[in-house]
Amino acid sequence: MTPDLMDEGARRIQARLAPAALGQTESGGRTAGFSRIATPGEVDITHGRILYLEDVNVSFDGFKAINNLSLDIAPGELRCIIGPNGAGKTTMMDIITGKTRPDSGTVYFGSTIDLLRHNEPEIASLGIGRKFQKPTVFEQLSVFENLELALKTHKGVTSSMFFRLDSAQSDRLAEILHTIHLADSVARMAGNLSHGQKQWLEIGMLLMQDPKLLLLDEPVAGMTDEETARTAELFLTLKGKHSLMVVEHDMSFIRTISEIVTVLCDGSVLAQGTLDQVQADERVIEVYLGR
């Protein structure tokens, strides 16, 4: 073999690999196809769906809370869920986060992770963050400590015993303190915050987890108009980097942030589309105003 031939060969190999190395495909640089290797714990969004629910059923003592619910969410999407009381919005979130087991149906995170096989802490570690309807923060700990606990890191007993915040983590924490407008309250007890601030702190704790999908149950309940406007702004910046599922009753808030709105009623999807489309839908008007 001569050096010329070797150079020639190297050029040819590089030319063949070049398009793949660009990584512009939807599969994140990997070759799409049947022989792709699924990495455990990694969310596979090559099929364009980050969350996928199909034919989910749950009943509590005979009452069908969720009835053949099918729903999917694209990566980076901000989806609003509305619906009258008892439509199953919170139950749906309970199912996704592992709190409630459905009687039947499939729930997938990406195309490979079956969420029904995991418990709450595992699902949280996979990258699904959840904000509760009632703000839930650690009241006896400071704002700083609340965020530090939520930080994405090893969460075993021994690693917690010897945990020290490194500089990258401190920077991230400081950045989120700014994002949630609590930079002046670092050392305050979370229990002493106002209702709106607690909502923000909880959102901040979700962001510390760096989730791929955020489930937000009534995030602006009890907020002032100004706080609501700031929240809308925050959600719009999160969109694209994260997928969001927002349950809200505040229609003007939804109008500011939404692209697609899903209407739930009696545990299944009643209508889906832009806010104007669903508001014009006869069936939606019926369930909201009564017959």
Place this chain on the structure above:
Amino acid sequence: MTTPSPIQLPAPAPLLTRSGWSAFIVALIVVCAVAPVLNLWVPAGSMFYLSDYAVALLGKIMCYAICALAMDLIWGYTGILSLGHGLFFALGGYVMGMYLMRQIGRDGNYKSDLPDFMVFLDWKELPWHWALSDSFVATLILIVAVPGLIAFVFGYFAFRSRIKGVYFSIITQAMTYAAMLLFFRNETGFGGNNGFTDFKRILGMPLATQNMRMTLFVLTGVTLLVFFLLARWLVRSKFGRVLQAVRDAETRVMFSGYSPLPYKLTIWTISAMMCGVAGALYVPQVGIINPGEMSAANSIEIAVWAAVGGRATLIGPIVGAFIVNGAKSWLTVTAPEFWLYFLGALFIAVTLFLPDGVVGLVKKLKKNNNKKTEGAAP
């Protein structure tokens, strides 16, 4: 977006503050030097003389203080009220008691190799669970291993089933009661309702001497101080903050990616082991261990000490153990019939007026004082 201005993030809290360390050193000196000198070298007539009775009493209370400290870890910080910690205390005591029984050798009433109660029951050889009771090293290991293992197994099933709050407390109460009934029986080989007593020696040295009493006293004091540091290290680590988070909002802890089971189980087992050590130090000092230590009331009393002193403060429960037991030994001498009324009244008063205990009250007074002085300054 504007560039964020730098924020001063709070630095991690030190193990003890400067004044905390000074107080710790003072306590260490008092236990290791002042008390022995006052007891052993000061003549009995002097006003500085520390009587043998006081040494015995303080030694006993320090054992109780270890239990109260252990209770604070599980109740004060993790929010799990155990009403069965008396069991772990008694188990540590029984392990030590078995060793002390074997140390009696042939000096018992029946001049036999076997402990007296076994001769009385006409047993010919030691039961299997006494096999390691001859070895002091094995005894030291078992003092932590037995309460630790029982707590681990019990805790694993209770926490895995997500048993919480008052249900957990009731089950722990039932657990210690069941154990008491088991130990009361003669055939289980723990001396029945008389338990173990008439100890003569430890490590071949006589127990009933002033020097030995003082040695045990110092050992107890040092153990208490070391356990305090250990507890302090645990609660100021992120581990300790997760425990407090479990207490305040367990679902949030789960949705933050922590599995609460190993956290609860770890602190529960550590707490039980501490109680076991306290029991093992207690038995040679008081000279008796019987199933009465496992009675329901004893476990409840541990919780009372912690509540009186102030939960989730570490120092509070230690103070509480001294206050309540000091009052107990004084009242049971001067007005024995009033002791139980006093205990009941104290518990009600603390629950109603001092939810944060004595230490909480002191903190509040200090804060008010600071406010006043700040208010006075222009």
